[in-house]
Amino acid sequence: MPAPAPRRADLDARRDRWFAHSLKAAALLVLAVLLGAALSTLWGGREVLIGHGLDFLASSQWNPVAGRYGALAPVFGTVVTSFVAILLAVPLAFGIALFLTEIAPPWLRRPVSAAIELLAAIPSIIYGMWGLFVFVPFMAEHIEPMLDASLGQLPVIGALFSGPPLGLGVLTAGIVLAVMIVPFIAAVMREVFLAVPTRLKESARALGATPWEVVWHIVLPATRSAVVGGIFLGLGRALGETMAVTFVLGNAYDIHASLLMPGTSISSSIANEFNEAVGNHRSALLALGFLLFVVTFFVLLIARLMLRRLARREGAT
Amino acid sequence: MSKSLSARLIAVIASASMSFTAAAAELSGAGSSFVYPVLSKWSASYAQIGDQRINYQAIGSGGGIAQIKAGTVDFGASDKPLPSAELAQFGLGQFPSVIGGIVPVYTLDGIEPGALVLDGATLAGIFLGRIERWNDAAIVALNPALALPDSKITVVHRSDGSGTSFNFTNYLSKLSPEWKTKVGEGTAVDWPVGVGGKGNDGVAAYVGRIKGAIGYVEYAYAVKNKLGHAALKNAAGQVVRPGRESFQAAAATADWASATDFNLIMTNAPGNQAWPITATTWIILPKQAVQRERSQLVIEFFRHALNKGQAEAEALDYVALPPALVQRVEAYWAAEFKH
Numbered sequence: 305m306p307a308p309a310p311r312r313a314d315l316d317a318r319r320d321r322w323f324a325h326s327l328k329a330a331a332l333l334v335l336a337v338l339l340g341a342a343l344s345t346l347w348g349g350r351e352v353l354i355g356h357g358l359d360f361l362a363s364s365q366w367n368p369v370a371g372r373y374g375a376l377a378p379v380f381g382t383v384v385t386s387f388v389a390i391l392l393a394v395p396l397a398f399g400i401a402l403f404l405t406e407i408a409p410p411w412l413r414r415p416v417s418a419a420i421e422l423l424a425a426i427p428s429i430i431y432g433m434w435g436l437f438v439f440v441p442f443m444a445e446h447i448e449p450m451l452d453a454s455l456g457q458l459p460v461i462g463a464l465f466s467g468p469p470l471g472l473g474v475l476t477a478g479i480v481l482a483v484m485i486v487p488f489i490a491a492v493m494r495e496v497f498l499a500v501p502t503r504l505k506e507s508a509r510a511l512g513a514t515p516w517e518v519v520w521h522i523v524l525p526a527t528r529s530a531v532v533g534g535i536f537l538g539l540g541r542a543l544g545e546t547m548a549v550t551f552v553l554g555n556a557y558d559i560h561a562s563l564l565m566p567g568t569s570i571s572s573s574i575a576n577e578f579n580e581a582v583g584n585h586r587s588a589l590l591a592l593g594f595l596l597f598v599v600t601f602f603v604l605l606i607a608r609l610m611l612r613r614l615a616r617r618e619g620a621t
Numbered sequence: 622m623s624k625s626l627s628a629r630l631i632a633v634i635a636s637a638s639m640s641f642t643a644a645a646a647e648l649s650g651a652g653s654s655f656v657y658p659v660l661s662k663w664s665a666s667y668a669q670i671g672d673q674r675i676n677y678q679a680i681g682s683g684g685g686i687a688q689i690k691a692g693t694v695d696f697g698a699s700d701k702p703l704p705s706a707e708l709a710q711f712g713l714g715q716f717p718s719v720i721g722g723i724v725p726v727y728t729l730d731g732i733e734p735g736a737l738v739l740d741g742a743t744l745a746g747i748f749l750g751r752i753e754r755w756n757d758a759a760i761v762a763l764n765p766a767l768a769l770p771d772s773k774i775t776v777v778h779r780s781d782g783s784g785t786s787f788n789f790t791n792y793l794s795k796l797s798p799e800w801k802t803k804v805g806e807g808t809a810v811d812w813p814v815g816v817g818g819k820g821n822d823g824v825a826a827y828v829g830r831i832k833g834a835i836g837y838v839e840y841a842y843a844v845k846n847k848l849g850h851a852a853l854k855n856a857a858g859q860v861v862r863p864g865r866e867s868f869q870a871a872a873a874t875a876d877w878a879s880a881t882d883f884n885l886i887m888t889n890a891p892g893n894q895a896w897p898i899t900a901t902t903w904i905i906l907p908k909q910a911v912q913r914e915r916s917q918l919v920i921e922f923f924r925h926a927l928n929k930g931q932a933e934a935e936a937l938d939y940v941a942l943p944p945a946l947v948q949r950v951e952a953y954w955a956a957e958f959k960h
Contacts, residue, residue, distance in 0.1 A: 369805035580809065
């Protein structure tokens with residue numbers, strides 16, 4: 305009489321295989337979608353990419369009338385606004401997450417956490433409207449004249465902060481982006497900080513560590529890769545953000561040293577012009593879309609390499 | 622209760638299927654967003670009298686042209702006329718539908734709205750970045766009575782591709798050789814200076830918020846946002862103010878007689894009272910036998926709109942075509958779209 309046990313094992317094995325296959329399919333689907341999107345923008349942009357060659361990357365001229373397209377200004381605007389946003393958002397999000405996990409009294413944690421999650425759920429068009437109607441006039445009347453008069457007069461960094469107080473521009477877009485991505489980064493950081501075993505933290509405290517030392521020597525090393533993952537999430541959103549940036553960036557195909565001057569970004573250029581674009585113009589916009597993939601890939605690659613070097617140095621000491 | 626619910630459900634399904642059968646006879650159009658408000662108004666009132674529905678999608682002129690060429694809609698609408706050779710190649714015809722004016726708007730401390738006078742060459746100088754301050758000699762010469770401040774001019778243009786930009790840059794190209802060679806005309810151009818606002822709303826918002834700003838919007842947006850709009854010196858050398866009379870004068874005096882297929886941009890029209898930046902949107906539809914029946918339905922709709930829809934257009938700050946031009950359009954239909 306055959307025992308039921310092997311049959312049961314067979315069944316389990318088959319189920320396991322199915323399970324593994326379906327998991328693999330789900331993961332491969334992501335790759336397929338990414339590849340499909342990249343290839344279709346590449347195909348749509350082929351006319352301009354082939355016709356203009358390297359000029360498409362190196363030229364800052366964007367002239368639909370003459371049919372000449374250069375992506376330098378949108379790429380520059382995308383990278384600089386995202387950089388400003390990350391520079392402002394990471395310390396802020398770090399502070400919020402630390403406060404909520406380590407310092408805040410329990411009754412305050414829940415409402416503030418809920419508020420952060422609500423902020424993350426606000427659609428970007430709302431940030432755009434707020435940026436245009438509230439924040440831009442504020443920047444134009446208060447912040448930018450002050451920056452121009454103080455930092456703008458300094459020898460080297462002065463070039464970054466001098467210019468007419470339009471309110472619109474790279475700095476304003478960077479700040480609005482920072483406000484948008486803070487909730488994402490802070491929410492991820494808070495989750496991973498909470499996951500640090502209490503035993504480790506309590507041991508450090510028992511050894512006489514201050515809250516700062518607990519964070520710096522215990523919490524952060526234990527969660528570093530997750531923290532960086534949260535920052536990547538924010539960075540990805542900043543690089544691709546469209547509507548909010550379109551409202552406050554000024555939409556001018558220029559490259560200025562000053563953060564107070566208007567610029568443009570890849571995604572806002574596409575959103576602005578796609579509707580009325582035909583022929584080569586449409587091809588140029590699709591090529592820009594492909595370039596956004598490339599830019600995002602390289603930015604994330606550089607960030608990852610920096611992280612690896614950081615980890616190696618840490619290992620050496 | 623469940624009975625009434627199911628009864629209601631049946632009623633809903635029945636009405637949905639009824640509206641579906643009505644939708645089968647629906648005419649469809651696509652294109653310019655400039656005419657969208659007035660087209661939807663016209664089609665709503667036309668549906669009440671004629672039981673003919675028109676579904677219009679404001680996907681942009683470029684999209685409208687592409688769709689009518691592909692034959693996926695019954696008519697297209699474009700802010701830019703197609704040349705006759707292109708129309709012939711695809712078996713299409715076109716005619717103007719409604720008139721709108723584009724006005725320079727500004728925000729300037731101490732200068733009353735509407736007090737400023739400009740001309741095409743000066744406007745081109747400002748948009749080229751050649752005229753940088755409000756008390757530039759060229760502006761002062763046109764406005765001897767105004768105390769113009771020594772402040773910087775901030776140029777605001779459209780960031781999105783638009784027919785408004787096309788007509789505005791066409792006007793500047795006609796008046797300034799430098800603009801023509803350096804920038805040219807188009808729905809999106811390489812603006813030498815300034816910031817870009819998305820849509821008429823975006824430009825109006827920027828001009829309203831930046832002191833010393835100048836931009837251009839459709840007339841309705843200048844009125845709605847209470848922006849100061851400049852008077853312009855026209856081709857006849859007269860200073861004219863934007864409004865129904867000056868827009869209609871431009872359409873009436875433009876040289877339609879020598880334009881085939883209405884392929885004529887109305888900017889810088891010659892009349893004494895003509896507003897120099899006046900625009901229209903062209904309706905494009907096929908002449909081929911296959912779709913002639915549906916084209917006839919489209920023409921009947923526009924026949925009604927052009928003859929009876931003036932009041933509705935004007936309520937939305939558009940201007941109806943002058944009667945002489947409507948006659949010309951009807952003659953074109955009779956000649957080109959034979960039964």
